[in-house]
Amino acid sequence: MVMEIVCPAGTPAALRAAVKAGAHTVYCGFNDETNARNFPGLNFSRSEMRDGVAFAHDHGAKVLVAINTFPRAGDEVIWHHAISDADACGANAVILADPGLLDHASRNHPRLRRHLSVQAAAANADIINFYAKTFDVKRVVLPRVLSVPEIAAINAETTVETEVFVFGGLCVMAEGRCSLSSYATGLSPNMNGVCSPASHVDYAEDQGALDARLGGYLIHRVEKGQPAPYPTLCKGCFSAGDKTGHLFEDPVSLNAERLIPQLHKAGVTALKIEGRQRSKSYVAQVVRNFRAAVDALEAGRPLPEGMLARLSEGQAMTTGAYKKTWR
């Protein structure tokens, strides 16, 4: 089976671009706090979602709706509506993280396919099988803390499909288990669907240097002409003891293009591209590259050379946790 390319779409235009560029599957979210990319100007209204799903289906592609934040106490109904609306729009599956929401979906929308979001950070076969048994989860998006051999071991112990990130922004923390952002800004991925939100970013040029702050904390200072990474907390430059540097992670982005054959061998079903916040031109180019790669793999041809460096944050790439030495 050819590996499935699961591609992000922050706007209807990006969805169409992704489908035309060869995405097997597109994932997107509603324009509210129910999804983990709740950024200004992004995401889908209900009618845009309906049209987007119809467009994708007409072109033989699937649509997954990410409802992967953790519902706010007292307001769960907003998240419940998102699930029923995704169902009504004809979505092929919903991507969920919150156990309460999974429970709700499995009771009230048993026929709507459920995927476990990376935000659930299900990092071993036992918990994955538990989610499958308890909520009939069909696919799990694996957290970005696992090496390729560990992924292979998980696949050997579960029949749940696995989906792994291969390109884009890289969380160094276990997803869904991080409140660095709300500590500095009051807004978090779990509660608000944003990490290091743009509303709290401040860039200021100072004598040829560019300071990037988040919620008043200096995250980066780059000299004139240097690449300027977005001030994501865990990619910042900090001091500890007598050392100064990127304590958590360098401003790199994930590119596991070269690992596709190994991931295939490890039993991975789908390759996920991060970046619902990126433009449609980005989405289309990345999809083209990865589609060409999986098609080449399927036909037994060598992988085409990658051309994606310039699209990345800070323009440096890593294979992340897929190689064990990353830890």
Place this chain on the structure above:
Amino acid sequence: MSHPQNPIPHCPAALAAMLRVVPLAPLSLSLTVFSRRIAQNNPGLVQRLGEYDRTGFVLDPTDLPIVMCLNPNGGLPKVTLCRQPSKGAARISGPLAALLGLVHGAFDGDALFFSRDLVVEGDTGAALALRNAIDDAELNLAQEATALSGPFARPVQQLIAFAERQTGLCLNRPEDSVIW
């Protein structure tokens, strides 16, 4: 697509020189009419701005002697060109070609920003909303300009034709094959 081997063109001196002398008030008025037409034809664009639909944006083509102040004004946009540095809640500066390429989906905003071809100052959330709204709208400025009529049409059309002739800037939505 913005590959290192495919650098962003620089706006030539001729256009910059022209903008140093032409009166800006009529041009501002024309651009206001032009932007209202775009807003009217693309209602999703202003909707996507959400809470930022009345934010003052300063668009600063760094290779031109002017800046453009844009206020979406809840769907009835207003454009003012200035020669002095101007204030706004969010400022996006970079070569004209980068700004136009962004509008036409020829460049990825994040990639331009990471490479510092574009610089955002002030309210980053507002700048992001504008970027995302424009990215979804699939605008074609040249086509929109051609469709303009009335007294305001000529200055905009002339400006665009001139710019395109002189610069090879991205003023039309490129076909897929050209972009990637």
Place this chain on the structure above:
Amino acid sequence: MDLTIGPNQFFWAADRWSEFYDDLAQAPANRVVIGELVCSKRLPFYQDRIPEAVSRLLEAGKEVALTSLALVTLKRERKLTTELAEMGVTVEINDLTVLAYLPEGCAFWVGPLVNVYNEGTLRWLAARGAKRVCLPPELPLESVATLVRAAEDLGVAIEVWGHGRLPLAISGRCYHARLHGRTKDNCQFACEEDADGLDVLTRDGKPFMATNGVQTLSDSYACTDYQIETLRSAGVSALRLSPHSNGFTRLCTLYRQRIDHNLAPGDLAHEILSTNPGTRLSDGFLTGEFGAEWSGTKPQ
């Protein structure tokens, strides 16, 4: 409202570890969660001390639970977690993986690293046997109040993070090892050098976070001095105090006094700051705009 002592987040030498729990037996806390939360590699160094500490705490009249790891990944960690479920002591789950091993209906506690953000999740956990839930520290007061109301009907006691450096993130990567130019597998237990975590500052010198192996904590120590009345009237059943290396039993006493109205609002924080000058406190997750905020710097 009473006091629960959370599991020690840091890596202390076995003797220091034992001494801490000996002292704690005398502290005015009602229950203690014990065991390794952060990194499975630390456990062999003090594992054999746990049974003794547990019996001492039980003798002192405290309820005791054993914590699970915060992130269960490796085969060894899964085995550890299975054993935990079979030990016959109450388990506090800090990774849902434990539920895969606990017999259905078996009573357990839920720690602050499990994402209990809403009534649906609370209900689901209660149905599986949860009796006590310490809410995630990032929850605002309104959510706490809503969840306490829901918990009353479910027979679940709700705890709130009361004091200590906030657990902000957990990772597959060890930052202590990275800082020393090592990988996690060859960490040489660098985290043992920092009994309360290693301070992380921004490049302009502002204290921000603290690293603790694979865990990232806040620089500030959460402190609920200014929220105790509100939390009590909301129906919160316990405050959770997180172990730190200095003066911890005294801290427990101060909180007990504050809960018993023997200390006025503000006096608790004042006491903490006067004995630990340079410590920064925060309560922004509960009542502020952002987590690092502190009510003590605002006019009360």
